[in-house]
Amino acid sequence: MPAELLDGTKTANEILGKIRSQVAVRVAGGGSKPTLATVLVGADPASITYTRMKRKRCESVGMRSLKVELPAETTTEQLLAEIEKLGNDPGVHGILLQHPCPPHIDERAAFEAIPTAKDVDGVTLGSFADMWFGLGGFDSCTPGGIMRLLRAYDLPLSGKRAVVIGRSAILGKPMAGLLLAADATVTICHSRTPDVAAAVREADVVVAAVGRAEFVKGDWIKPGAVVADAGYNAGNVGDVEHAAAAERAAWITPVPGGVGPMTIATLLEQTLVAAERDA
Amino acid sequence: MPAELLDGTKTANEILGKIRSQVAVRVAGGGSKPTLATVLVGADPASITYTRMKRKRCESVGMRSLKVELPAETTTEQLLAEIEKLGNDPGVHGILLQHPCPPHIDERAAFEAIPTAKDVDGVTLGSFADMWFGLGGFDSCTPGGIMRLLRAYDLPLSGKRAVVIGRSAILGKPMAGLLLAADATVTICHSRTPDVAAAVREADVVVAAVGRAEFVKGDWIKPGAVVADAGYNAGNVGDVEHAAAAERAAWITPVPGGVGPMTIATLLEQTLVAAERDA
Incomplete structure (x- = not known):
């Protein structure tokens, strides 16, 4: 008897449906639209596709996406400054840095510039430790x-x-x-x-x-x-x-x-949680 | 044929010998004595023995130990304040919070109050993530x-x-x-x-x-x-x-x-490293 399928598309759609309702309730109540900033350095075609897909899915559930595209020659310092700006922006609830970054970038430093509270992609060391200790941070x-x-x-x-x-x-x-x-x-x-x-x-x-x-x-x-x-x-x-x-x-x-679909659903679910925690 | 023994006492003594020489060189060159603060909350007999042992071993290699003993009824806030004081003290290179703390203490919060650079016991979430990613933090x-x-x-x-x-x-x-x-x-x-x-x-x-x-x-x-x-x-x-x-x-x-002996040798080795990184 062949295996049953773990249907990620269907399960993700159920999660997205719930997110859509919760976002609608939040916005109807006067709350801000949960906002995900996607940061892309350079023009790798696969990365362009991935970030576009994430932004599209974001908007499909009534959330806002903020596209930040930086040229391939961006320095680590410039990228850190950009991420810090997003970290300090009260209108941004989650930050996703699309990886891989170009090889001259210190990717670990860039990840660490994301405040844990906005690390909806679960890439910081703080989120990593939280996962191991069940401390309620965001999952990768x-x-x-x-x-x-x-x-x-x-x-x-x-x-x-x-x-x-x-x-x-x-x-x-x-x-x-x-x-x-x-x-x-x-x-x-x-x-x-x-x-x-x-x-x-x-x-x-x-x-x-x-x-x-x-x-x-x-x-x-x-x-x-x-x-x-x-x-x-x-x-x-x-x-x-x-x-x-x-x-x-x-x-x-x-x-x-x-x-695949579960990855994006998790990203959006966590962006909503980040927005709700932020009130 | 029975197993050969992994002689922790002998190996630890070799490490302690090296530490002793390095501390002597440091101090002879005008450097400060590497200093480990041991923080004990309450009067659990085993914990008293452990911290005393660590302080004694510390001094046996020419390092300084700073004994901080707080009453069992210390609150988390008071403990955090004490650890922050040690964290800001340029004369303290490493901080060891003896665990377990009394049950009313938020031990995780207390650990996290230790700056990673002084976490020579390797108990913070930052040190944990560093161990998994080989980032050069201190080991547990x-x-x-x-x-x-x-x-x-x-x-x-x-x-x-x-x-x-x-x-x-x-x-x-x-x-x-x-x-x-x-x-x-x-x-x-x-x-x-x-x-x-x-x-x-x-x-x-x-x-x-x-x-x-x-x-x-x-x-x-x-x-x-x-x-x-x-x-x-x-x-x-x-x-x-x-x-x-x-x-x-x-x-x-x-x-x-x-x-057992290797645990203390690691603690002292890391305290020396913390002092050296601090210059």
Whole structure:
């Protein structure tokens, strides 16, 4: 029996619907429109597409988006100044710095310039620690989106063995913290792990965040496991061999239509929360 | 063949010897004595012993210790004010808040009042994130001490399967980050893990930080594994069944004389670093 799909598009749309109602109530009550500033440095075509998509989705739920586009030759200092300006702007509730930035930019410094209260993309060190300690900061959006998707399908995590493949700052590492906070037994695999297959074979929950097409083979998947595929490689291919994995898993995300829509829904949900906390 | 011992006392003494020389050079050159403030709230006998031990060790290497003792009824606000005073005192290089604080204290707020540059005990959220991202902040002292001990014996970590048992804020969670930064494949087990034995059986490196006497059974240990026992329970008993584990492990820490001395050595090493960074 092939796996059931964890439908990210449908779940994200439900979340977006709720956000839309809440924004309408807020605005009808005289509140300001929740506002997300998207900051893009340079003109990478994929980054242009991503930020446009986020702004569009933002406006589709009645929120405001503020487009900040800086030339590729922007210095770290200029970028920090721009972010600080947005940080101090009471009309901006959330700040998203689209990454990757051009290589001459100190990206960590740029992220850290975002005030934690406006870090709706969950990229600062403060948000990272908050995720590990359950302190109520904002989630990194992709791991946060995966958690929301698993919860939407009532999939139990407590006591389950979860394996995260990848240890990036915005995906693998925060993902591990969120799964641990949900009481899973968490293993983090990465490029130096000699036998990823062995770890995956024991996993009740697999999160693939490698960025390599079909890196996770279908026959690695434990029968009945839950598979979240955060990969998005050329040709709409995920990090998991989808068809073969679906033969063994109980639940699996499609690519596209799985993790991707949940990432944006999480971003917008957190922007609304930031606006509400700000009153 | 029984395991060889990871001699924490000997390794810590080597570190302390180096610190002593460096402090002597610093002071001879007209530099200030590196100064560690120990803050103790209340009169818990074990905490009194620990802080006294740390101060004594501090002075034994030529550093200065500053004893701050506050009554058990101290409020969070009063404690924060005290820590901020130390944070602003240019004569204080490192601040150690002995935990646990009395239950009415907001311990997280108190930790966060310590400036990261003086967080030589590695308890702030900033230090936590730094450990996960390799950003050069201070280590939590017990995990940092374990890493120093493993390195002193040239034990390889890259590509090894490491299992951390326990997920406390100052031990299990930072330990996982440090092992990951050393390229181990890291699994975090905890009270909700149904089968800790199964995870330990696959581990090349085991760090026990449970706080339950002999929780880790000897026959769980994979032959040839490295075992670091951070437990220190009544009667000088660790979290690992020592004798039985030593029959299978290649390397194991004794209790006492293993992790404990390394914790204090790490604290003092980091206090010296804080002083040197401060110039």
